[in-house]
Amino acid sequence: MSIALQAGLGFLRQAMLLAGIAIAVFLLIRIVPGDVVDSMALEGSLDDEAIAALRAELGLDAGTLTQFRIWVSRALVGDFGNSLRFDRPASELILAALPTTLGLAALALAAGLALGIVMAAAAALWPGSALPSLVEILNLWSIALPTFCVGLAAILVFSVWLGWLPVIGQWLSPVLILAVDIAGQVAKPLHEDLKEAATASHIRTARAKGLSPARIVLRHLLPNALTTVVALGGLILAGLIGGALTMEVLFGLPGLGTLAYQAISGRDYPVIQAVVLVFAVGVVMVNWATDAIQRSLDPRLRR
Amino acid sequence: MSSYGAALAAPPRGSNKVGFSFGMAILGLALLVAIIGPTLVPHDPLTQELAARNAPPDAAHWFGHDHLGRDVLARLVAGTRISLAVALGATLLAMLLGAGLGLAAEALGRWPSFLVFGVFDMVRALPSILLALTLMVALGIGIIPLIVALGVAYAPHMALVARAAWRRESATGYVAAARVMGAAPLATLWRHVLPNIAGALVTQAAIIMPRAITTESVLSFFGLGVSPETPSWGRMISGASRFAESAPHAVLAPVLALCVVTLGFALVGDRLRLALDPLRERGR
């Protein structure tokens, strides 16, 4: 079977998944008590009559099925409706927020993977040094220290006490915090993988050829461990899309996470639906890409 | 000596052992605190001494007071019970939902399995924090909704682990031998498959529990989770974080407790993974 056909089938499956998610999200939102009209009533003065009229105007009084039909037919052409809170197209809000989240995730992932891979490779090369312990510590750090705790501490220390960084809208702290977190998640499994791969027969062959340790690690161990990195990277990136939410809210970055958080607490249906769908598309694409990359990295899977 | 040569030498076990004992000690202590701690602390976790807002630690109140003048130690101890209960409840629910549904579907055949795991895939495609956030808004705050939200969010992970273990076990020689022997399918499942799946699930549980604790605290930080006066660690952090500067003790105590317990889980889980992962080595 050709790669293209396989990728196509994978894509079809993911598309079905997305359709399912769209339905689920639509229904899930309907469970949440309260709607945007409640939210408007909260700020101004709306009597019951006005509330009913507003609901009718926004189509919130129609049956769930009708609402869903309308939503799907529009969403298919990229129209997710207007944000109820901001009177703007939801797609516009998302497009405005997307670069922040993508940038944050990309920077954190790049930095984190680089740090993790270097640490793991170095620890595999010098097992007698402090590096393996450092890998362990980094891993425990990322497990035991929730990023939002680190974020709070970072704001207090670097922005308030030391005054080195602005409190809101700065990228350095969130990227670093996420990167270290990612590095911790990557370094340990990769290090273990490298250690285990070092026992593989083909590494013995490489040694029997008289290759240098550096060449063995770089040319024989790492490329084969790369599939691990890609698999982990995919998992982490999928998690990161959600994990960025905390950082965005904490550091006041105008990304998708902030948008989602505010839309959920503001019952802004069109935005919630759109954001969750964008998140889901992101995760699904990441999974799909991970799969494809793994396939291309391992010649045994190419067929 | 060559570096990778050294890596060849010993399986990566020795160092885990100390970590494992340490992790078990932490978890044991946490469990002890959760069970009998509240009877040992002479203060009530809810009583407010408004005059002693953010008061630093002293002889009577070892960990000081929080922003509402409540005893931090009493809340920390009570919070241990709640945080552990939430984590345990969520993990058990995830296990029940994920492993139970997943295995049932897998046993029922190709199509039920396809459908159920399709749903799990969908749930998995949503970031768990976003899913929990939405569910919490839908269900309202409180311990039970929290357990439900976290349980649902983690169920797919359990399901995948259970399915993988199921498939691996079903393919083993001794399951084939039992079939050839004429043993009833259910008996085979009970005797040969489930005990080995249990190992994988316990390992996964050790991974999910600390995540549940952390997610609880993040949700509480966002104003969801349990109700504000409930002394969960997340609520303590979110309440005290606004006063981190003037009363660092009130935020440090729950943050440290959170970190230490997650650390305990990490250390224990790491060892469990090695010990129970049937892919690595059979036998003990």
Added chain:
Amino acid sequence: MNGVPLVALRDFRVRFGDTTAVDGISLTLQPGETLALVGESGSGKSLTALGMAGLAPSAAQLSGSLRIAGVEMLGASERAWRARRGARIGMVFQEAMGSLNPSMRIGAQIAEAITAHRSLPKAEIACRVHDALTEVGLPDPHGKAAAFPHQLSGGQQQRVMIAMALAADPALLIADEPTTALDTTVQAQILALLVALQARRGLAMLFVSHDLAVVEGIAQRVAVMRHGKVVEAGPTAQVFAAPSHPYTAALLASRPSQAQRISAVDRRSLPALEIEDLTVMFRPHRLGGAKLRAVDGVTLSIAAGEALGLVGESGSGKSTLAKAVVGLVRPATGSIRVFGHDPAAPADRKAMARAVQMVFQDAAGSLNPRLTIAQILAEPLAVHGLAPPAQRRARARQLLEEVGLTATHLDRYPHQLSGGQRQRVAIARALAVDPKLLVCDEPVSALDMTVQAQVLDLLARIRRERGLALLFIGHDLETVGAVSDRIAVMKDGRVIEIGTAEAILQRPANAFTQALVAAMPRRLAGRGCAAELLAVAEA
């Protein structure tokens, strides 16, 4: 054979903590000479071979003396070892697939062996890689250089390994069980290739093997190892003709012999097994893939009490056939009747189970690691209500004794037993329900030679005592021939030849069967000369 020996081991020891794996052996290897190191698993032969290349695990403590071309190498730096590996010492390992880097092209892997020791222009390297691949008899060397290991067959992979080991033109080739994992016909080709190369290049070769028979045709000298010691060493002919140590004699005797064949065939009653036009298909792994036809129109039968041997190479469909017989896979078309009943849809599952039982190749995998031997043996008794709970232990003990184990094994776990003991337990479990047909799927191929012989003996004895019908599956004619009344040869899912054991072994009609017969180690040994092997290599 004078001057400085290429390798000289004196009082060479390898210890892991308190355990001694190699216990003071002394060996020499002269340039151009082939030394065979023979022993069963755990004898220390592989460790000795690895030690000679400085590749012993780092936890191992080496002592004594190891001189290579006169230079003491024990305690030498890694750098010094690196200069010798590849350049002076080439190595070939048992499992070619695992020994090649799966994600690197073959050409690059061979080139690496050259460039590790000298820098050459790119074109020169490509040329040498091409030559190396040609020398080991690979067709289309250009295409092979660009291929990944998984795109080659097992035999081709091992040829690549040999090409790689020799690429930097070493004086010594260490071949650690280079043919064990291969199909028998391929084994013969690789052996022939090694002999030819050794002769052409004047290589010294250390040939490590568990099978004495393989060694006979290729080594000038043999050293037999047991428990870390060399129990016997000497010129090959002498060792084979007059073994001085009883262990060597036992090893030589462990070749299965036809003498064990007995017959209690009852052709009048209902046949134990009747297979007609059986086809088994496998669902493709991926969507859209073609269905795999594992068994393709097989017809055969086994009379009550008869032993049928089924021989074929990996992928021939013989194991699938065995599984179909016990109902583990469903046939696509055709029919299977075990004593007249269909195992795939039995009216009575338990009755079917009592009629036919199976012994699997992987004994360790077929025993639940979480249960004790007593529990494992009690299970069939419980399932079929053959013994009340109180008596199950006693019955388990009887079964153990029948397969040559003792009551002391009852409370052990499978991993606490040796491979042979585990297979005995598996046989005991199969016998617990007193079946009339026993299906054995390569029951001995994972075992050491002497253990193989013992298990085959056991099977023969049980068959005799119980009047069992036997479907015995194997990849090697010698083993299969030892227990079978008739032999069927399978290739690509079809039975290509079937006949009495004598007929197949003495007068094979089919070309493939002839190749199988020719590749029997004993046959190779019998001809005993490199020229014959070269002829096989050319074929």
Added chain:
Amino acid sequence: MTQIPLQLLRRHLLLGGAALFAPASALSQAAPRTGTLKVAFLGLDTADPHRHTGSIAVQQVYVEGLTSIADDGTVKPFLATSWEISPDGRRYEFKIREGVRFHNGRLLTAEDVRANAVRVRDQVRGGWLSAPMRLVDSLEAPDARTFVMTMKEPYGPLLNLLSELWIVAPESEGWAQTIRQPIGTGPFRFGRWQPNVSFHAPAFAQYWQAGLPRVEAVEFSLRDGADLSLALRAGDLHIGRIGYDKLASVRADPNLEVRFMKDTTWWFWSFNNRNPRPPFNDIRVRQAVSFMLDKPAFMRFVAGEAGTVTNQMAAPGQFYWDKAMHDADAHAAPNETRAHALLREAGVNPANTPCRIVSWQSAYTEIAVQTMRKLGFQVEHLALDDIGAQRRLGQYDWDLAPFSSGPRADIFLRFVRLMSDGPNVGLWGGTRDAEFDRLVRAAIAAVDLNERRRLYLAAWQRAMDNYYTVVIGHAPEPIASRREVTGYSPGFTWGQHRVDGGLAFGALTARG
């Protein structure tokens, strides 16, 4: 806050003040605008100033009304230079200010004002203006400088509420549906808006008040959830609300200055009045709960030194506040013994009585919870987000609701919350009391100010007697600004631009 401002008495008689500002002097015009003021107050939810009024802090900088609430809480002429009110209190005739330009350079006319009033009346549902707009009989612009508004009945709060009827040029994009790019008359133009992130408003060079604004632009941070006090201390913000709990740390910073808003936020506990569940329908139980309340401690908790304890919706010192009523407060200090005695008298055993409290998630709600727990009730606390609480309150299946409410342009906007048809009345227990309604309606219809005050107080006395809502106290919201900001001061309401102050007056001096 001293005594009753005289203007309050005067304004309904006929006169609006004359033009308050002298013609622009050449000197002030010459002063160059420098710097961008970075501020953070409330959010901005819509670009349409008529849609709803939740964004008053931000939108006042680009749109203005006919009137303006001054620092002292009185209503002052703004885009109108003066007004006349007919003796029956139904006809309002406004003189429209000359020389006022929209951001597109066009001059403001009475017809523009009328168009805005019509749009609000016909197209906008909800908001403070919906009630008065229902009472409008006619809207006319007889000439370019005159706007006449005729009501069906007298409506006292109208002038104050008109301070939030923003005048937008009808040619603004989206006028027919939703305005996307409002063209106002304010000192700053509607610039770049990133919802939830920021709003950038550059200075309007042709602003009608010469010399204003004094900075090149203002930039609002619209991120919520962030701790603004940290941003202020770090210098990322110039002006922002900080919350009482950060007062100490902000005051300790020499670069920051704290000032308070002129109107107050007030805290109260409401009982469920729409559908009270026993025993909370018993006045003695409500009394007992109120006796349990430690008002001084509560106010110290929420506002520190800034808080004052009282029992009325008007803050002490304001016109509609009554000292005698204040002095007669039985719950000014807690009385636990009385509380328990009252419960016994009512035959209530709190230990087996559930008490459901609905609130937001603020820390002060936990004091209420703990108080009820101390009294012995089985407390169930539902701490919800804004909308969740809103929904839950509307179900009227709860017993107690501790809440707070912020500054408003008119006292009526507080009284209306206890009326049967009031907006968003859940926070106040959904009171339905015909007599209370009657008193408040009479108050807003009263042309005489003292009569109005008397009626309001009578209504409030009734609310207190029935324990609909128990007021705990008031405190003004602290606003911090950095020292380099001059000329700025917080106003009566959240609006950041008004007749006598706000962001237009703010200037930046060089730091250090």
